[in-house]
Structure formats: structure tokens, C-alpha cells
Amino acid sequence: MPAHLPSLNDRVALVTGGSRGIxxxxxxxxxxxxxxxxxxxxxxxxxxxxxxxxxxxxGGRAIAVRADVSAADEVKAMIQQVESRLGPVDVLVNNAGTATIVDIDDLTEAEFDRTLAVNLKSAFLCTQAVLLGMRAKRWGRIVNLSSAAARGAGLVGIHYNTSKAGLEGLTRGYAARLAREGITVNAVAPGPIDTEMAGPLKASNVGERLPVGRLGEASEVADVVLMIVGNAFITGQTIPVNGGISFI
Structure with missing residues (x-):
């Protein structure tokens, strides 16, 4: 195993929205x-x-688990399935999200509510569901996938801005309350990343306007998640992974 990777042998991780992209x-x-x-x-x-x-x-171990993580009953069933097949969750990555581009003149209450449910409420539900096991071990790592849009104008819409800003508040709130129990809670805030959802970004040539001159890679976000998981002293932080977007 490369020296820069944390040792997660005998640990169980759950990644929501883990089937594609980041x-x-x-x-x-x-x-x-x-x-x-x-x-x-x-x-x-x-x-x-x-x-x-x-x-x-x-040579690794993995399972696929279906659940709508914005629905409490489905989250509960998912955690039970993971625990029965792999064991209690040690590392939770709240990555599931939605990003439908809607301008303020067309934004409906239903779309606003859906975005907050998928991007923010899901992180609350999943975190609550794994805390009992983490507290019993006095060890846990929770990483929430935020966005550069949490602190900037963004390209998606105010519903998305709001959900990601809320996620960073959720991160800090949990971190402050769990640090003494060996559980860290952090956020990673990607900027423009080259994934399936990056079509509008490519069309507007956002990558060329970044200081690094390109879109980020999903693997570069994953590298930062691993760094956070391997560090017991970082908590309550939001780590930007954005190619220098804050400079422009």
C-alpha cells in the first residue's frame, strides 16, 4: 500500500451516491x-x-446498496443491510446530490425542497444512522461533499447554493459535538470537476478560466477525502478542491 494512503484495514466505509463520478x-x-x-x-x-x-x-471487498438517502426509512434499511453484511460503518461519505440548473425566475418550491432533501437532509439522516456505531468504537470519520457554490455565486442556482451552504453548517455543528468522542466531521468542496454532470461547465469553458487551466478530476477529490479520513486532528473544516477558483 502506498505510504500516503491511510490504513483502513478492518474499517467499513459507506459512500452515498457511490456509483458514478466523484x-x-x-x-x-x-x-x-x-x-x-x-x-x-x-x-x-x-x-x-x-x-x-x-x-x-x-482484491477488495464491496457491496452495492440501493436507497433513496433523502428518505428516513430507506436510510435505516440501508444501514441495517450494511451492518449485517460488512459491519458497523466507520467511514461515512455523504456524496449523494442533485444539481438541476434552474434560474430564480423558474425555481419552484418543489425543486427547492427536493434539492435540500437530497443534498442536505440526506447527510443528516445518514449521519444520525451511523453515530451509534461510531460512538461505541470511539472512532469515526464523516466527510460531506460540499461545493464551491456554498460560498460563491455558482452556476446551478440558489437552491443548490443553499443546500451546500447548509451542509457546511451541518459539518461544523456535528464536528463541535463529536470531537471528544474520536469522530471527525469535515467537508470537501470541489470546484468544477470533469464528471457526467460537467456538460454545462465544459460548454462555458469554465476550465480554461481557472488558474490551473482545466477542470479537476474526480480522483483528485478522492485524494483529499483519503487525506481527511487518515487525519485525526482535522475536524470541522471545509477543504476546497477547486483549481484556484477563489482567486478569480
Missing amino acids: GRAISIALASAGAAVAVNYRQRENEAADVVAEIERA
């Missing part, structure tokens, strides 16, 4: 560090199975 990269990275990984998905069963297969080919 979630896929994080799932594979956690497995490469030794964790048994539960790859959550809502609709993309085949893609989740592909992630599991890739992890298993590399």
Missing part, C-alpha cells in the same frame, strides 16, 4: 486503502455493480 472515485480510493466499501445508489444499479466489480478485481 462517488465512484471515492469508493475505489477507500477500497484501495483497505476499507470494505458499501456503494450506495438510487437508480444506477448497473453502474454500482461495476464499481463493486472493480473493487473486487483489485
